[in-house]
Amino acid sequence: MNLFRVIIIKEFQQLKRDRTSLRLMIMMPMVQMIVLGYALTTEVKHTPVAVVDHDGGPESRSLIQAVANNALFAFQGNVDSEEELRENLDLGKVKLGIIIPADFSRQLESATHLNPGTAGSASLGSGSAGAGKSAGAMLQLWVDGQDANSAGVARGYLSAVLNQWAMRKLGTRLEAAGIRLDQLIPVTTDASVLFNPLLKSTWYMVPGIAVILVTMVTALLTGFSIVREKETGTLEQLMVTPLNPIHVVVGKAVPFFFIGVAELMFALAIAQVWFHVPFRGNYLALIAFTGIYMLSSLGIGIFTSTVARTQQQALFIIWFFLLFFMLLSGFFLPVENMPHWVQIVTLGNPVRWFMHVLREMFLKGSGFAELWREALAMLTIGFTVFGFSVLLFNRKAA
């Protein structure tokens, strides 16, 4: 045990002497947190929209106004023809186009035309008998579908805005005829958003970024520090001392364990102070979870060092791992949307668990009572990865 202490002291001294790395460790995550916090947004905002208005009546102008006034869109004005709209889409100046046909006002008129009926059972529809036979006023939407995700979201926003406008039109039309909308549709909804009432992207993404950064820094530093000793030949010198290879490698990991926990606290401070993300959980529980998670992330670093011979290789291998862990963690695309078998694969992904834990702690204030399954999963993965890597290192060293 004494020998183990010696190696830990050596590692701390080495770390203290390496000023460049220390500075990198503090500066890089800080800058990255702040830049990433702004850049990694899954929100779809300022989508450029253009309109071809063949109708030109007051109804179509009111509809265009409703779209132009909405902050989600950047209204680019009217264009004269479909060809011009297409050209704007080709040039990338516009992502959404609305084409209002020449008889839009007339169609709208007949769609909201009231069929006289007994009170309370008034129905809508153009001339034809029966309720709801009208197909509605036709509008064409052209969508730049290159990015399926943002295209889908932008399209959803646009139809919501248009439908709201239509319901408002219908409401005023009915009111003029002395009928309230709730006689036609006797139900209303009242939506409220919990935990993140303004639906801010930063509240969701910044804790996720902290997970990625902490994983990257600790795995990279552990991997680098072992591989560097390999490259310079000092690892062999350590191996011929009475030290056990397991002591050497675990001793190397210990300082980075503390750095990892400190780094996460630091990230937490940035999230709260700079991005005003509320932390509603318990700090001690957070430290405990981070400690559990460090097993996995340090394990990845050690594993890498057994495979890599140069620091460049270490960098590439860790990058490779992290990319997959990150994409399959629900960081920006939810795990729930993945095919079933991929979801099963993600059960072995430590980043997925810690990502979930940190987000739940931050926004919902969950603790061990709610997250014990996650803790168990992280412990299992952590001990497996760490144990396997240390044993592999031991075998290779022997």
Add this chain to the structure above:
Amino acid sequence: MMSRIRLRTIALKEMRHIFRDWQTLVVVLVMPVMMMFLYGYALNADAKEIPVLVEMPSPAPETRAVADKIDASQLFSVKGVVASAADPAELFRLHNIKVLFRFPPGFARDLRRPGGAKIQVLIDGSDPNLGTIIRNASEPLLLGATVEVLGVKQPKVLDLRTLVLYNPEQSSALFFVPGLMAIILLMISALLTSVAIAREKELGTMGQLLVSPLHPLEIIVGKIIPYLFLAAVDGLLVMAVGRLAFGVRIAGSAWLLGACSLAYIFTALSIGLLISTLVKRQQHAMFAALGATMMPTVLLSGFIFPVASMPLQLQVISHIIPATYFLEIVRGIILKGVGLRELWKPLLILSCEGLALMAIAINKFKVKL
């Protein structure tokens, strides 16, 4: 001044370095293919079967029918029904649900009263994207379901017909392949090249090469040639996998795509060269290449995250990054099928950036000698 034999010698030497380092080679060749499969099959922004809890204090037939309709919809899947939710937040914490639909006690009775019934929708907003989807979808769904249960037809005022251009099947792979090209070409041209040169400096072998009869320019050009090949092979690999596995076809001219890729590789090589003249150690080259080129490219070029949603300062940076222009070109050619008439501007900016960077790099390189 440059001899072909000497160039070939140094290129072969570098080639041997590349092949000996199989770990890096595997990552460089396998990573893009695996990422394509991930994007093609696994990563999906379409929310389905969102877990829902329903609060139903007095289960009348109408209430149950509406709840069934919620469950039957593609978007939601009812995980359970509770009689009363005293602490909704705790329900969200304990059960992995995203929405709570709260029906009032007298829902069925209220439906027949003036003013109608009111359904409360509580949404877990932690994931803002999902929260927005739920908020936008729940009202039309609930109204439609209730109206249907009552046997009334919902009035339809607008008939929206959507035409999806450029990527009608909405495949993520189609969007992702061009982006991947930009990342891979940059990774090989800027990162690998700068590290390769820095390594020779760090190990002192650069000095040995410089005192040999080789001209410094021959050393540099010779070192770069194998990476050019590697970049080309990787680019073709991505295109081939994209075509075979995901049916990604080039809508525009393949020749134009090749020419523009060369312009981009030239720019990326200039960056790599510039980094290698500035640093002395591998690790610094790596950090510079990663921090100053790879990260901004992945994050700010519009590769995954839409540029238009970023704050203005980041949009400005985004318009400095060469990959932003390359992405515009590649997506234009592959997805939109447009040509030089639409793309001359980004191509011009890209080429100018490349020339400027190369001029600076060569200048620095000479000064160092």
